[in-house]
Amino acid sequence: MLNLVLFGPPGAGKGTQSQKLIEKYGLIHLSTGDLLRGEISQGTPLGLEAKKLMDHGKLVPDEVVIGMISNKLDANKDGKGFIFDGFPRTVAQAEALDVLLETKSSSISGMIALEVDDDELERRLLLRGKDSGRPDDANPEVIRKRIHEYNDKTAPVAGFYKQQDKFNSINGIGSVDEIFATICAIADAY
């Protein structure tokens, strides 16, 4: 199985590149952001709780997202592999993912981190906020909170994969196709 973690701050291009990767490699896309927005649009209790946090740029509790990922892994046992987009976002989530995959005799092949500076992130998210309808994209203060949460809780996840010799960093600024070509060169090596 090819299991890739696409990593980077909010607005780095994880969702954008995931769409292209699933087309090219036939992998299953697991985006915790999309799963949470699905719960919100269905008005489930989990979604109502998550919305309060997401609208303020905060992370949703680890046990909630780990449970969602576990269900999705169980539901897609026979796939060629997964793209983890926006997960793991804390070291506790990364540790839990290793345990979940081990029970399925699988593991993460590698992490690909998209590097983008804060000014460009804010510009992209505000632009998307004009027509995405996402409350967390519409307000500069919430965007800055998301970037702060990333630096505080998510950036250390890179160290977790560096220790396992699975970390790859690439420039996330440039055309979507240029960045995709760089990602594919790494994915092909796996």
Ligand code: B4P
């Ligand atoms: P997510 O849905 O994961 O999304 P994201 O951080 O907003 O962004 P992404 O990096 O995917 O952006 P995209 O490529 O689409 O998270 C939302 C919230 O959910 C979090 O804040 C948190 O509250 C919660 N959550 C999710 N997962 C969680 C977890 N595991 N634990 C706890 N909480 C969790 O790109 C952004 C924009 O840039 C787009 O408009 C795109 O068109 C543009 N763009 C992309 N590539 C570009 C390029 N090369 N040049 C110019 N623009 C580009």
